[in-house]
Amino acid sequence: MINNGDTAWLLMSAALVMLMTPGLALFYGGMVRRKNVLGTLMHSFSAIAIVSIQWMLVGYSLAFGPDVKGIIGNLDWALLRNVGLLPNPAYAPTVPHLAFMIYQAMFAVITPALISGAFAERMKFSAYVIFVLLWSTLVYDPVAHWVWGVGGWLRYLGVLDFAGGIVVHATSGLSALAAALYIGKRKGAFKEPMPPHNLPMTVIGAGILWFGWFGFNAGSALSAGQLSTLAFVTTHAAAVSATATWILIEWLHRGRPTVFGAATGSIAGLATITPAAGFVGPDSALIIGTLAGAMCYAALNLKPVFGYDDSLDAFGVHGIGGITGTLCVGLFATLALNPAGANGLFLGNARQFYIQLGGVAVVAVYSFLASLVLLKVIDMIAGLRVSEKIEDAGLDISVHGEEGYYL
Amino acid sequence: MINNGDTAWLLMSAALVMLMTPGLALFYGGMVRRKNVLGTLMHSFSAIAIVSIQWMLVGYSLAFGPDVKGIIGNLDWALLRNVGLLPNPAYAPTVPHLAFMIYQAMFAVITPALISGAFAERMKFSAYVIFVLLWSTLVYDPVAHWVWGVGGWLRYLGVLDFAGGIVVHATSGLSALAAALYIGKRKGAFKEPMPPHNLPMTVIGAGILWFGWFGFNAGSALSAGQLSTLAFVTTHAAAVSATATWILIEWLHRGRPTVFGAATGSIAGLATITPAAGFVGPDSALIIGTLAGAMCYAALNLKPVFGYDDSLDAFGVHGIGGITGTLCVGLFATLALNPAGANGLFLGNARQFYIQLGGVAVVAVYSFLASLVLLKVIDMIAGLRVSEKIEDAGLDISVHGEEGYYL
Amino acid sequence: MINNGDTAWLLMSAALVMLMTPGLALFYGGMVRRKNVLGTLMHSFSAIAIVSIQWMLVGYSLAFGPDVKGIIGNLDWALLRNVGLLPNPAYAPTVPHLAFMIYQAMFAVITPALISGAFAERMKFSAYVIFVLLWSTLVYDPVAHWVWGVGGWLRYLGVLDFAGGIVVHATSGLSALAAALYIGKRKGAFKEPMPPHNLPMTVIGAGILWFGWFGFNAGSALSAGQLSTLAFVTTHAAAVSATATWILIEWLHRGRPTVFGAATGSIAGLATITPAAGFVGPDSALIIGTLAGAMCYAALNLKPVFGYDDSLDAFGVHGIGGITGTLCVGLFATLALNPAGANGLFLGNARQFYIQLGGVAVVAVYSFLASLVLLKVIDMIAGLRVSEKIEDAGLDISVHGEEGYYL
Amino acid sequence: MITAIIKHTRFEVVRRALMEVGVLGMTTTEVRGFGRQKGFKEIYRGAEYEVRFLPKVKIEIAVSDDKLDAVIRAIEESARTGEIGDGKIFVTDMGECIRIRTGERGEEAL
Amino acid sequence: MITAIIKHTRFEVVRRALMEVGVLGMTTTEVRGFGRQKGFKEIYRGAEYEVRFLPKVKIEIAVSDDKLDAVIRAIEESARTGEIGDGKIFVTDMGECIRIRTGERGEEAL
Amino acid sequence: MITAIIKHTRFEVVRRALMEVGVLGMTTTEVRGFGRQKGFKEIYRGAEYEVRFLPKVKIEIAVSDDKLDAVIRAIEESARTGEIGDGKIFVTDMGECIRIRTGERGEEAL
């Protein structure tokens, strides 16, 4: 039976998650140099179009369609065949099936857009388009099936991922690392300053992401009630404690608290709580947020040591956050709050921790390797990186034929 | 009976549609030259105030009040008399009547704001205020009554317009064309470059509009269930296919895909699907979006040929989009998805296509002529266009006494 | 019993109110000089973190926990103990208790952020953090308890405050006045021009605030139905009439209508209707908005006469608006629309007016004095104001080690 | 070296005029100037004040001596609207001019 | 032609001082300068680096020779805070000065 | 007074080269220049047009005569990429130079 309140909530959540991608465009767009602002916005904006189309054509069917050996969905739902206005009880019994489909579409959209932070300011747009298409089909859709699809093998093994710590953040984060390593540093990286050209834009982006994340996490309850409330509260709790943690650490470590740090911390907290949002209590969420802030702060500060140029820290925030959060499910989860979940290590169930560890490890390795292969192939076929001259001039005028500002 | 889920959805949708007007302010504001950014923001921002007040005083009653010969509502609901907290079953049986009223108010607000793109950077603000008031009363309210009002003659004839392809986009688009023709080109138009001063602002605006459009289209179901889900999905489908189409065509035609083009394409898709959102399936929506992208791309590229200066392409996007979408209802509509709709030509019902054609033609002609007359009258009484000196200096410092940036 | 529609609405409203604080960041951030934009964003952004944590640890319990002599809640709910997923019938019988808690958290967050407008561009960040923490605990939480808490003495006396005219706006506004007086003028204030560095940012902020305010006011119904609809409509009505009033007065008074004025007017209207939103009709709301526009316009224009430097007019808008609106409840309220409210003076119940007057007066005085004491204490311990050199160089590079733009 | 401060609205016209007299390069800067031209009043939430500095474009052109007069004339004619605020032309002596790419000096470097 | 590079915070004071000694026009540019004054450290997500170029205002004033000293003195006095970073005044010779609007040359054109 | 107009991408290299030859101060401005270097085409919703003015950085350095050649050489070498658009160096005579903070004049003021 379709429930109006649940449908209202899921549609609204879908709209919120959709808004996250323009929010990400701003978040990332403010961080790059002025000459690449449009190229960076284009990464996110075009991903909405590319992935949504792929999703309706095949992606949704691959991810959520009838299971083939636990690995992938078949094509019975391709082109949205058999996806209609009646509920699909296996996924969301109280809302139209199409509502679940479009809600999940928004997750598929933002995930590759997250990766774009790793190769910002130097990737060919043609290569980007191909990458997003292939990556969605070969990485996102299968992993979504493993973890969330009925019959998916990781789901079957008991891996818990409430709203995408594995499916969204670990996949995108590890792929980002692969991309940063493969494409190489921006010209001048670590040698000359490349300060963000518009930090207020980044802060707006963080605010919009935070707002949308309520749809991302609390919407993943797929209904409006206790579970969505729990996820909403834990989401906010982790975001605020990560923000506070970041501010504090930076203040102690650098002598000054930055708003860029605070915004980064909030996103770290949000990414980290994602897999746990519906499985843990608010008190655990506060602790998870603190961990998120500390871990991601360390990751970002260690980046120069390792010397890869993950330009906008897609790995440092989403990779680290997604992994940390997935493990935290194995630590903090409690059946008392969500009977569909599990107890974690701290409630005596060490097994769940190992399951989480195994699940995220498999996906991390798969995402990393698959992305490397994809990038290599695209590089051979179409070339991955713009010429030095174009990199110097900036993507905006060279690749897109536009300038961001005439102020 | 009031349904909580439906009410939540409609109020949320009203908030989303309200947000579209600030979103439009950004969308348009980024496109103009720096010296006119505030004047352009003011067009949208002040429209919220002007039209909302008109709406509560008389507009709502004229549009939706008790019918007078199919042409207009009477004044029984003026000042919101008889518009209370019980549902009005004729319009929305499961939500308070006032919720329907305020939801519709947001539509009335954004429509004249859309027109402002045609005469941006050169209209007197006093003339704008008068224009908006008169246009709302003499064009928007009657047309809304014809198409949506109980007793309205176009509604009676079977014209279908789910969320305002005729009422919002055709009216504003054709009025925009009239305005662009009447007021004349900006000084220097087509001779010197007038690049957008802040494209990131335009992209944010597009993102916000897209987000709000879910309220616009899916909210028009006036309930949260299958119909709202359908409209939500078709809205997104058309937006993404129009975006992709635009990117592709521009890439082929100009050699470079622009983010300004992508944003424009998304709005074209959204405007075009508007009348069809609750009457067609997602597959049709993908096709409609493709059409939208192609048609509006052509319209914008032909503008210099015709030589009218529709500065921000209110006609090229909303006029063309609204007409195309309205005709698409006559092609793609299916009773299988919405029994309150009709079958279109492709399901053998050519009649619906002619009805749609007739409906949009009548409104297009009416809007165009009525706007011409209005502008002429206002021009005679108060003057329409600022002096050349003011146009040179920019509206911001001359008309509003402010500057956009002290960067 | 948990109602899905109500829960959807309350969670969505919580998200909307959360978004208001980033919206406020933009609203304020655009107004300051370029060199302080990040410091100003940081005020709002960090308040989300600081206050949310305080709220979950003790704030919520102090404000809404079991009553101690009408003055304060006890610590039974500290750390969210006893705050779970079952409804708390005393506050919101149809949604999980945690949903009510997190919704209220967002109110607690934005209130001190509002105050930051008074001391923008010159406050030490360390002092700010301490101030926010103490102020929340010693001013916001008690006052929220007095007015909204079960057993609160002002609530008991019959003071009506639908969504925070007293609790949010009067407290922040009067504290802002205290702060502006205590900390003193910005260097150069009233002597040299300090125009807003980015008015489009301020206008975006106003748009987002307006959008979020629907959650603030209509969400305060704590359910989705007639009351939320009423509050939604009155909120919009007051906002638009205040906007129009401001535009008109400024046009007459200064010869030119500004978009900064229009945006300010809208916020004035929204702040003013806040306490009344669920107690009055739309027609009264239009009048209240007009009053709001006029009163706040006067307050802002008189500021130079009094010579205190409430930099971003936190007192002039929120203090004046909150007081005006609270008194308007005593004038316009009607039992016909909300049986849980009262009749006001215009329906013959002068008593309610005096109750409102008393309530707001007590809170105004308390907020003002408590803030003065707090600021004095912080000043003695940690110092309140940055050095002249830092003020000259700007907070961004000196305090936060960042710059807003590299355009 | 010729430095001209002109109105934004004349910029496109001046640019064309300069190209017609054979100017091959120039450098432009956004500036704010103040002179005979009255400023305007700005209004910000109750505060009203005089803005005296108006946005102008500064054009710098290195020319050889023989072209100097032609260039000055071209600017004068194309930038003039006859209204106050049209701007100024300043001429200064240039000791040396070098094209970085080639190392050329003097007139060839222009 | 006098070119002064000063601190933003002194701009308003300098402007008033210049008007008092009879300067009728000037042109200002936003610049970033670097000199004795230490810059500051900026921190961006783990990267910390030295910013050496600080925002300054450049003021250009064309004056007649007889006013030169008075103007220089006015700037010196009004722009000075005594702290490092107060800036510089450069004087260069101007060959010609033309008012575009009228075609006036020389001193009348200032 | 040396004025160099260079590419943004060389700025960091030039700055270092200048510090190595003992330059203690400089002032930079964002400019847009036009010269031999072709511009690029921009596309805005159907309108396509030529942008000829490319962003460059202007560096102004006041140096004493004895350092002049070294500084010019440093700029030439560090700013050169060999591709069109590398920019120009202009040298003008400076009558006077004053350090506002101390009132020092001439070489000490640099």
Ligand SMILES: Nc1ncnc2c1ncn2[C@@H]1O[C@H](COP(=O)(O)OP(=O)(O)O)[C@@H](O)[C@H]1O
């Ligand atoms: N003495 C001056 N020194 C430097 N720049 C000047 C001077 N006088 C005028 N300018 C510049 O020329 C611009 C136009 O000057 P103004 O006196 O307003 O008009 P006009 O030249 O038509 O009399 C000013 O905005 C300023 O940038």
Ligand SMILES: Nc1ncnc2c1ncn2[C@@H]1O[C@H](COP(=O)(O)OP(=O)(O)O)[C@@H](O)[C@H]1O
């Ligand atoms: N040699 C120079 N050439 C050009 N500009 C200079 C030079 N030295 C200093 N400046 C400008 O003057 C400003 C102030 O100089 P600085 O040495 O920091 O302080 P002070 O003049 O008080 O010793 C610098 O930021 C720069 O813009």
Ligand SMILES: Nc1ncnc2c1ncn2[C@@H]1O[C@H](COP(=O)(O)OP(=O)(O)O)[C@@H](O)[C@H]1O
């Ligand atoms: N005659 C000139 N006067 C002033 N600036 C010039 C002149 N010629 C070139 N420039 C500046 O130098 C920059 C580079 O010049 P350009 O001719 O494109 O390259 P190159 O110097 O390598 O031949 C231009 O963008 C412009 O800013």
